[in-house]
Amino acid sequence: MAYSAGMYTTAVLALPDAIAFDLATPIETFGRVRLPDGRPGYRTLVAGPEHEVTAGPLRLAVDEGLDALQRVDLIVVPGRNNPLAPTPPAVLDALRAAADRGTRIASICVGAFTLAEAGLLDGRDATTHWLAADEFARRYPAVRVNPDLLYTDNGKILTSAGAVAGIDLCLHIVQNDYGSVVAADAARLAVAPLHRPGGQAQYIVRNRAPRRPTALDRVLPWIEENAYRDLSLADLADAAGLSVRTLTRRFKEETGQSPMQWVAGVRIRQAQELLETTDHTVDRIAAQTGFPTTSNFRSQFGHVVGVTPGAYRKVFRTEPNRTAEESR
Structure with a gap:
């Protein structure tokens, strides 16, 4: 398939049991980007290993197969409701091949687990939803995980924290691609700030007591x-x-x-x-x-x-x- 010239093409990766909000975030955010001459800044498609994917209570048709990941400028990997479920090997291979080609790859929320499973975060800074950060760090000790951040940018590999932080990351990408004026316009259309003060740290619920009986119960x-x-x-x-x-x-x-x-x-x-x-x-x-x-x-x-x-x-x-x- 030949894609339109003069804009970035983004593929949103639809995996089984995807988080519907994470799937919609890049589609909606990039879909609102307009250049000063009125042209869209991004063409966004949905690609995956299956023709249909379940996202919570939704069943969604998927436009493209995994081969599309080798023909785009940016891949966005949403989180899955069970981030510990193994990722289909063909997906991991496609992500590694895209990374080898220099394609930018970004994750939303616990989508970072998929990137880490593919080995794309080893030795890099990363973040994910704060509730999953401890498990993420345990499973992938080669990754420098920082749950306080809203997003991380390693150049070609990017990650974001939970839910709305995916919008923060998408707007950051728009700003890198087209500058502050275009990004600020996209932020206004999304009714979101271009930059939120602070990071994920302000949303973390601290000192969650152990769930099982312990010597500290008293x-x-x-x-x-x-x-x-x-x-x-x-x-x-x-x-x-x-x-x-x-x-x-x-x-x-x-x-x-x-x-x-x-x-x-x-x-x-x-x-x-x-x-x-x-x-x-x-x-x-x-x-x-x-x-x-x-x-x-x-x-x-x-x-x-x-x-x-x-x-x-x-x-x-x-x-x-x-x-x-x-x-x-």
Whole structure:
């Protein structure tokens, strides 16, 4: 098939059990790109190993076979609902062949698992949905995974974090291809910012307690209730009924963190909740959540979340529910 000259051709890879949102993201984002003379910036097709693919509750027809991946400028690999399911060998071979030709290949969300399975991320920076990042790092230790980022760009191989971060990555690609003016126009049509402040770090739910019973079951709820206090390692050990040495070992085994790192994470999460749901000043929130000073709170919050407390509040502030009388 001969493709139109003067534009980039993109293939969205449709795999079995694809995430429908991930499939639609590049189709819609690139489909909105118009050059200053009105011409489309991209031609987008859907390619895959089968003529029909299931994407959640949807069944979708697929335009092209895998051979199309060798004739395009960019391949986008959406995530799959089960990212641990093995990828068809023919797909992995097609991706490797395209990479060898110098084709740009980008993943959305847990689509990074497919790129890693093909060996395309070894020795490279990558990101994926924060919920899957630990498993990704365990399975693919040769990849430098960073779950805090919205996307990574290694030149020819790109990855993005979960869901809407796929739009961030697509707009980044548009900006690289056609410049800021065209990308900003595509962002406006998508009703999305061209650049979001911070990264995926601000969306991560921190300190998820182990799901199975552990020796920490006694101390974890205690930390939640007492994080506002000036806590020491000895305080935590007393609350757990363990020695300091045993407590430290247990925390490392069960959470991958030290006890005081866990406390800091609880304080940050509680501060996030206050920023989202109250009008309390930053000074008051710092004191309520156990930080010794406001400057210490700002520093730790920025380091962990990636944005300032004020910037976080602007994005996540929950407006109080108004009554019917107030809304008239």
